[in-house]
Amino acid sequence: MAKPELVYVNSIKSTPERVWQALTDPAFTARYWYGTRVESDWKVGSPITFVKPQGAPDTGRVLVADRPRKLSFSWHIAWGEMSKEPDSRVTFTIEPDGDGVKLTLVHDDFIEGSKAAEALKNGWPAILAGLVKTVEAS
Amino acid sequence: MDEVFKALADPTRRELLDRLRTDNGQTLNELCARMAMSRQAVTKHLAVLENANLVATLRRGREKLHYLNPAPIGEIYDRWIGKYERTRIAALADLKRALEDKDDGEA
Numbered sequence: 001m002a003k004p005e006l007v008y009v010n011s012i013k014s015t016p017e018r019v020w021q022a023l024t025d026p027a028f029t030a031r032y033w034y035g036t037r038v039e040s041d042w043k044v045g046s047p048i049t050f051v052k053p054q055g056a057p058d059t060g061r062v063l064v065a066d067r068p069r070k071l072s073f074s075w076h077i078a079w080g081e082m083s084k085e086p087d088s089r090v091t092f093t094i095e096p097d098g099d100g101v102k103l104t105l106v107h108d109d110f111i112e113g114s115k116a117a118e119a120l121k122n123g124w125p126a127i128l129a130g131l132v133k134t135v136e137a138s
Numbered sequence: 139m140d141e142v143f144k145a146l147a148d149p150t151r152r153e154l155l156d157r158l159r160t161d162n163g164q165t166l167n168e169l170c171a172r173m174a175m176s177r178q179a180v181t182k183h184l185a186v187l188e189n190a191n192l193v194a195t196l197r198r199g200r201e202k203l204h205y206l207n208p209a210p211i212g213e214i215y216d217r218w219i220g221k222y223e224r225t226r227i228a229a230l231a232d233l234k235r236a237l238e239d240k241d242d243g244e245a
Contacts, residue, residue, distance in 0.1 A: 004163065007205040009194040106196060125208045129216065132209075 004108035005117045010128050013100045014135045020068035022135045023092055026051070032130030040073075048073055055079060060087070068094055074109075082116040103128075142210040145190035150175070151183050155192060158206035165201050 012019055022028045026037035036058075040048040042065045050058035056078040064072035071094075074087040089109040095102045105124060110117040145151055150173075157172065158164060166184070170177045184204060187193040194207040219227060 004196060004198075004203075007163070007194050007196050007203075007207075008209065009191055009207050010209045011191060104194065125212055128209065129212050 004106050005110055005114075006105070006107035006120060006124060008105045008124055008128055010103045010105075010132050011097060011100055012103055012132050012135055016068040016094045016096060016101055018135055018138070019094050019101050019103055020071070022131055022138075023071055028134070028138075032134045033127055042067075042071075048075075050075075060090075063089065064091070070094070077116050082119065085111055085114055085116055088114070088116060103131075139210075139214070141190040142192065142214065145186050145192055148183070148186075150179075151187055151192075154180070154183055154187060155206055158193065158204060162205050163196070163203045165203060169204065 024042050026039045029036055029038040035053040037051040039051060040046055040062060042062055044062050044065055046062045048060040048062060058076060058078050060073045060075040062073050064070050072091040075090050076087045077083060088107060091106045093104040107120060170180050173180050184193060188195060191210050192207055194205045196203045
C-alpha cells in the first residue's frame with residue numbers, strides 16, 4: 001500500500017466539540033469550504049453529499065464517526081477528470097492539545113498519479129486555514 | 139509563532155523541509171540517508187520542526203512518516219501579506235524566478 005499522500009496538522013484555539021461541529025454542520029462547512037454544504041446524518045455507512053454552489057455534488061460515505069475524536073469518510077469528486085477516479089479516503093482526528101485542539105487530516109487511498117491528490121495539495125491548506133479562522137471567530 | 143521563526147532560522151532545518159517538499163512522507167532513515175550528520179542530530183532538528191508544527195508525523199506500523207506541514211507558514215503569510223498585495227507579490231516572484239531561472243529564488 002502506498003504511503004498516505006496528504007497529511008496536515010492544524011492547531012485550533014477551540015474545543016473538540018466545536019471542531020466536530022465545524023466538520024459536520026453544513027451551514028458551518030459552507031463558511032470555509034468555498035460554499036460547500038457537507039450534508040449527512042453522520043452515521044457509519046450513511047451517504048454524504050457535498051452540495052456545491054455550482055455543478056454536480058461530490059458524494060461519499062461515512063466510515064468512522066467517533067464524536068468528537070475521529071471522523072473518516074470516502075470521497076468521490078464529481079468534477080472534470082477527477083470524477084473518473086475511484087473514491088479516496090479522508091480522516092480527521094481531533095485531539096485536545098494544551099488549551100486548544102490539534103486537528104490532523106490524512107487523505108489517502110488515491111490512485112497512482114491522482115489528479116485529485118494534486119489539486120488538493122493546494123485545496124486542503126486553504127480549506128483548513130479557513131476552517132481554523134471560522135472556528136476561532138465563532 | 140516564535141517557535142516557527144526559531145525553527146526556520148536554521149539552514150539544516152530548512153533543508154529538511156526542502157527534502158520533504160520534494161518527497162513528502164519520509165521516515166527518519168530516509169531523511170538521515172542523505173544528510174551529512176548523525177541520526178541523533180537529525181532527530182533533534184525534526185523535533186524542533188515538529189514542535190513548531192512545521193512537520194507533521196504519522197505512524198504507519200512501526201514506521202514514523204514525516205510530512206511538511208504548511209499551516210504555520212500560511213499563518214505568517216495571512217498575517218503580513220494583505221489580500222490585495224498577493225497578486226502583485228506573486229507576479230514579482232514569478233519575474234524573479236524567470237530572471238534568475240531557478241526554482242528557489244534564494245538570494
